[in-house]
Amino acid sequence: MIHQKRRQELLSRLPEDAVVIVSTNSEQKRNSDVSYPFRPDSNFWYLTGFEEPDAIAVFSKNNYTMYLRPKDQTKEIWNGVRLGVDLAPKTLLVDKAFDIDVFFENIDSLIKKDSIVYFDAPGNSVWKDNSSTNAHNHKIDSLYESVLQPLNPHISEMRLIKDKNEIQSMQEAADLAAKAHLNAMKSSRPGLYEHNIASGFDSMFRNENSEHAYPPIVASGENACVLHYTENNKELKDGDLILIDAGCEINGYASDITRTFPINGKFNVAQREIYNIVLEAQKSAIASIKPGASSNRPHEIACEIIKNGLIKLGIMGSHGELTKFYMHNTGHWLGLDVHDVGSKLIDDNFREFKSGMVTTVEPGIYIRKDDKIESKYWGIGIRIEDDVLVTESGNHILSEKAVKDIDAIENLMS
Numbered sequence: 001m002i003h004q005k006r007r008q009e010l011l012s013r014l015p016e017d018a019v020v021i022v023s024t025n026s027e028q029k030r031n032s033d034v035s036y037p038f039r040p041d042s043n044f045w046y047l048t049g050f051e052e053p054d055a056i057a058v059f060s061k062n063n064y065t066m067y068l069r070p071k072d073q074t075k076e077i078w079n080g081v082r083l084g085v086d087l088a089p090k091t092l093l094v095d096k097a098f099d100i101d102v103f104f105e106n107i108d109s110l111i112k113k114d115s116i117v118y119f120d121a122p123g124n125s126v127w128k129d130n131s132s133t134n135a136h137n138h139k140i141d142s143l144y145e146s147v148l149q150p151l152n153p154h155i156s157e158m159r160l161i162k163d164k165n166e167i168q169s170m171q172e173a174a175d176l177a178a179k180a181h182l183n184a185m186k187s188s189r190p191g192l193y194e195h196n197i198a199s200g201f202d203s204m205f206r207n208e209n210s211e212h213a214y215p216p217i218v219a220s221g222e223n224a225c226v227l228h229y230t231e232n233n234k235e236l237k238d239g240d241l242i243l244i245d246a247g248c249e250i251n252g253y254a255s256d257i258t259r260t261f262p263i264n265g266k267f268n269v270a271q272r273e274i275y276n277i278v279l280e281a282q283k284s285a286i287a288s289i290k291p292g293a294s295s296n297r298p299h300e301i302a303c304e305i306i307k308n309g310l311i312k313l314g315i316m317g318s319h320g321e322l323t324k325f326y327m328h329n330t331g332h333w334l335g336l337d338v339h340d341v342g343s344k345l346i347d348d349n350f351r352e353f354k355s356g357m358v359t360t361v362e363p364g365i366y367i368r369k370d371d372k373i374e375s376k377y378w379g380i381g382i383r384i385e386d387d388v389l390v391t392e393s394g395n396h397i398l399s400e401k402a403v404k405d406i407d408a409i410e411n412l413m414s
């Protein structure tokens with residue numbers, strides 16, 4: 001079982017007598033007695049495979065214990081079946097299972113004095129919700145103060161390198177999101193609303209038993225210049241572009257794709273000029289990705305190309321600030337979390353790419369209304385984002401099925 005292997009691998013990176021405590025989330029209230037859809041904590045899921053809320057796993061070289069919600073007939077009738085304490089050992093391969101309340105009552109006795117506890121405080125919402133009494137709070141505080149080491153850096157290093165099965169899930173997530181982006185290009189036309197385009201993503205993801213990995217951005221016209229625009233409710237205007245940043249989750253693994261295209265299917269001259277700068281920046285940045293290359297190289301390359309392109313068009317002076325038009329980084333790690341774990345720096349230096357890492361590459365240009373800039377460029381916001389796997393020989397673009405060349409987009413939309 002993959003989760004067992006991961007626990008063993010994690011322990012092999014820690015001292016002999018290490019004890020690991022890892023917890024998942026509680027359900028989060030949306031309003032009244034309605035909760036948001038539950039999503040397990042990524043670290044907890046990675047190490048246990050257990051998908052219920054309110055659980056804490058404790059494991060060491062010789063012991064694996066799960067604290068979880070007990071069976072409860074009334075709650076199960078209303079909210080769904082719980083695994084429960086009795087079935088947990090066989091299902092989760094734990095040595096022992098207890099009611100989660102036992103954990104909070106017995107925190108002190110769980111940790112042997114001479115062991116090193118790896119644990120991330122304050123951790124997940126499960127701690128807040130279950131520690132509502134002062135007595136519990138006090139015990140958790142004392143747990144934090146005992147011989148604790150941060151767990152996150154160790155799991156992050158593991159999660160940063162994806163194995164064959166993880167890559168397979170990420171390929172499927174990229175394929176499905178790419179298909180939904182192509183569908184959006186085909187269904188776009190003036191007079192529709194952003195939410196009409198967004199609903200195509202909802203439907204295609206749900207039809208494959210998948211869901212959004214993050215709230216999608218469907219931004220027409222100048223809305224594209226708002227980086228985290230999620231209102232997604234404006235009318236699509238003839239002559240405008242639309243920027244869509246949307247990805248889905250398969251087996252917990254995210255895709256994260258952005259495409260920008262003309263609502264009416266034809267780029268105008270100004271849009272074409274800006275688009276081709278971003279596209280060249282994106283392709284050149286991807287080309288630099290290979291084992292041993294600096295993980296900051298894609299950003300350096302993208303910035304250089306975007307800067308030169310904007311200067312050439314007279315949008316930016318040669319001493320201008322690039323961050324006025326390109327204010328975010330060119331990529332982030334991708335995995336169980338859309339902004340996945342793993343530091344970019346090692347001892348203040350950018351780490352090198354290694355086979356099995358997955359990064360996004362997503363340069364953009366955003367031009368707000370500005371009297372010093374020709375008005376034909378106002379309101380243009382363009383980002384192109386792909387998901388790129390580092391391979392032994394270089395890289396593979398997981399999201400390559402989502403076309404991005406101007407001719408390919410215009411052909412698809414005609």
Ligand SMILES: [Mn+2]
Pocket residue numbers: 256332360362385
């Ligand atoms: Mn992204």
